[in-house]
Amino acid sequence: MPIYLALKELWRNKGRFFLISLVIGLITTLVIFVAALAEGLGAGNREYLQKLNGELIIYNRNADLLIGFSQLARSKLAEVQRVPGVREVGPISFSSVSVLLGGDKRLNVSMVGVEPGKPGEPPVLAGQGLRSRSGREAIIERNMALRTGLKVGDDFTVKSTQAAKDQFYTLKVVGISDGRQYSLQPTMFVPLLTWDGIRPTAVVNESKGELTSHIIAVQLENPNDLKTMKQRIEDQVAEIVAVDRVTAYENTPGYSAQQSTLNTQGSFVLIIGTLVIGGFFQIQTLQKVPQTGMLKAIGTSNLTIALAAIVQIIAVTTLGVLLGGVATLLLKLSFPPTIPIVFTGNAALGGIAAIMLIGPIGGILSIRYALKVEPLKALGL
Amino acid sequence: MSTVLETKSVNKTYELGASVIRAVDDVSVSVQAGEFVALVGPSGSGKTTLLAMLAGLLSPSGGNILIDGDDLGDMSDAQRTRFRREKIGFTFQANNLVPFLTAQENVELMLRLNGKLDREGKLRAKELLARLGLGDRLKNLPRQLSGGQQQRVAIARALIHNPSVVLTDEPTASLDTERAFQVVETFSALIHEQKRAGIMVTHDLRMCQYADRMIQMMDGQVVRVIKDKAEIYDIARTSKIESQATRPATEKSNNATSQDAGRS
Numbered sequence: 001m002p003i004y005l006a007l008k009e010l011w012r013n014k015g016r017f018f019l020i021s022l023v024i025g026l027i028t029t030l031v032i033f034v035a036a037l038a039e040g041l042g043a044g045n046r047e048y049l050q051k052l053n054g055e056l057i058i059y060n061r062n063a064d065l066l067i068g069f070s071q072l073a074r075s076k077l078a079e080v081q082r083v084p085g086v087r088e089v090g091p092i093s094f095s096s097v098s099v100l101l102g103g104d105k106r107l108n109v110s111m112v113g114v115e116p117g118k119p120g121e122p123p124v125l126a127g128q129g130l131r132s133r134s135g136r137e138a139i140i141e142r143n144m145a146l147r148t149g150l151k152v153g154d155d156f157t158v159k160s161t162q163a164a165k166d167q168f169y170t171l172k173v174v175g176i177s178d179g180r181q182y183s184l185q186p187t188m189f190v191p192l193l194t195w196d197g198i199r200p201t202a203v204v205n206e207s208k209g210e211l212t213s214h215i216i217a218v219q220l221e222n223p224n225d226l227k228t229m230k231q232r233i234e235d236q237v238a239e240i241v242a243v244d245r246v247t248a249y250e251n252t253p254g255y256s257a258q259q260s261t262l263n264t265q266g267s268f269v270l271i272i273g274t275l276v277i278g279g280f281f282q283i284q285t286l287q288k289v290p291q292t293g294m295l296k297a298i299g300t301s302n303l304t305i306a307l308a309a310i311v312q313i314i315a316v317t318t319l320g321v322l323l324g325g326v327a328t329l330l331l332k333l334s335f336p337p338t339i340p341i342v343f344t345g346n347a348a349l350g351g352i353a354a355i356m357l358i359g360p361i362g363g364i365l366s367i368r369y370a371l372k373v374e375p376l377k378a379l380g381l
Numbered sequence: 382m383s384t385v386l387e388t389k390s391v392n393k394t395y396e397l398g399a400s401v402i403r404a405v406d407d408v409s410v411s412v413q414a415g416e417f418v419a420l421v422g423p424s425g426s427g428k429t430t431l432l433a434m435l436a437g438l439l440s441p442s443g444g445n446i447l448i449d450g451d452d453l454g455d456m457s458d459a460q461r462t463r464f465r466r467e468k469i470g471f472t473f474q475a476n477n478l479v480p481f482l483t484a485q486e487n488v489e490l491m492l493r494l495n496g497k498l499d500r501e502g503k504l505r506a507k508e509l510l511a512r513l514g515l516g517d518r519l520k521n522l523p524r525q526l527s528g529g530q531q532q533r534v535a536i537a538r539a540l541i542h543n544p545s546v547v548l549t550d551e552p553t554a555s556l557d558t559e560r561a562f563q564v565v566e567t568f569s570a571l572i573h574e575q576k577r578a579g580i581m582v583t584h585d586l587r588m589c590q591y592a593d594r595m596i597q598m599m600d601g602q603v604v605r606v607i608k609d610k611a612e613i614y615d616i617a618r619t620s621k622i623e624s625q626a627t628r629p630a631t632e633k634s635n636n637a638t639s640q641d642a643g644r645s
Contacts, residue, residue, distance in 0.1 A: 001493055005479075012481035012522065291479060297438060298538075299466020299494055301459065375438050379473050
């Protein structure tokens with residue numbers, strides 16, 4: 001009986017309910033988009049560190065886990081390597097340069113200095129890894145390949161400002177990795193010595209002392225032994241701090257602030273969605289007071305009335321979510337890869353689940369109101 | 382004829398600050414199967430309040446209401462709701478029909494609510510609507526029907542599930558004269574034919590010509606019961622009715638009329 005009443009009303013008022021579903025669809029699209037934007041921006045920030053082939057990351061103790069502030073001498077690399085349980089270590093340094101794309105076009109990229117064959121160098125999907133410690137060669141990640149059109153074997157020029165002058169360096173693409181952005185920029189990986197020569201500096205050939213790195217990636221013999229190894233490394237190597245990858249990328253500058261901002265936006269969209277959906281159903285309930293009163297007067301139970309309302313809310317919300325899903329899919333197809341929006345199954349499911357939940361939550365008040373309708377008053381008796 | 386509906390010294394009072402308002406005061410009436418009773422009286426006389434209590438929509442402050450021997454006062458809210466959909470048919474002055482159901486679906490609704498809708502039930506609904514002159518309007522939504530047609534659909538819905546009691550509140554309030562007579566005549570005919578106990582609350586004394594009995598109420602009390610057909614016709618023709626009780630009614634005269642009504 002409740003399903004009969006609910007579906008008959010939906011069918012005979014298709015236009016009105018379709019409009020409500022359309023609004024729910026738009027809210028769904030917005031929720032999924034905010035989630036996808038958070039995912040895209042988050043991934044752009046954390047991708048490289050998240051996929052790093054090392055379980056622990058070493059920072060200078062005084063750097064407060066800020067990569068830019070951390071400077072680790074070569075001697076630290078050797079000390080960490082000597083700690084029992086450490087399989088391999090790799091120094092990693094970060095900076096930004098511009099890739100010249102022809103004409104006036106250029107692309108700002110993150111340049112990551114790594115040691116060939118050591119933790120920090122990404123595995124390649126095409127081409128090969130870095131071969132020499134100081135060669136003019138680079139592995140570019142997927143996003144950089146897409147944005148520049150570079151292929152394995154291509155030469156490209158980077159511009160770096162050193163001593164207030166633009167310096168140009170030519171590099172060869174030796175390999176292409178999967179998506180490994182750092183700091184929301186397309187990223188390339190070069191040998192650490194090459195990095196040291198190219199990176200922007202205040203004076204030309206600034207670094208003539210001991211080669212330092214920002215962080216050290218550590219591969220463990222037993223990757224499950226994180227806690228013990230972290231403690232052991234911190235005990236045996238002075239002035240450093242070891243953290244796991246999650247802690248590392250959560251402390252990337254701006255990452256937490258960005259994610260909390262987007263999550264707050266997402267929460268607000270859900271709250272607004274709840275109010276909008278709740279408002280719709282409340283208005284509808286108010287319009288139906290005489291009808292509800294009449295149904296009660298002829299012997300329809302409160303349970304039937306409540307279930308009919310719930311079935312209606314779920315049906316309208318489901319249609320809205322489907323419409324929103326289709327709209328999102330179409331929008332996604334029209335977006336260029338440069339826009340940092342990443343639709344993952346989890347983000348989409350999270351958005352859909354949230355909307356499916358806020359439908360009934362928004363409708364609770366209206367159901368409560370419908371149950372309180374007095375037949376006598378509703379019918380004006 | 383057997384007694385289907387009986388009220389015993391029913392009263393309904395409301396407290397308004399320090400004063401007590403007696404909306405229905407010591408009313409005892411009974412209605413037999415196949416009897417059509419018109420409940421008349423001026424606004425505020427208590428007839429609609431009495432009707433609401435008879436329908437189980439309002440609990441009396443005192444007294445008993447029995448339908449088929451079951452006392453409504455002994456029932457929980459849920460039991461009364463179930464009782465209403467099984468034993469009572471109801472039409473209202475307005476908002477009678479579910480707006481998104483067709484005429485036929487509105488009539489079938491009572492069978493659906495009672496879990497008794499089958500092929501035979503659907504056929505009965507169609508026949509009843511055809512009998513009421515709506516055979517060509519089965520698939521029409523309420524908004525596609527005139528006021529009179531809507532009232533006739535409501536009458537069909539009130540009768541389709543074979544209730545013991547059929548109550549109708551001002552069924553002609555929004556109808557033109559011709560439609561009003563048609564609706565009440567049909568209603569009366571079906572009450573008699575199907576042996577239901579029918580009660581109609583109306584302001585329009587002309588409609589009482591189809592009633593077997595008139596119960597006049599004033600200030601919450603039954604002040605007069607008219608059983609004489611000739612007298613009923615006369616009242617319907619002239620649209621004038623005299624109250625045997627002068628205001629305020631004496632306790633003695635009220636008791637007499639109430640008991641009279643109860644015996645009817």
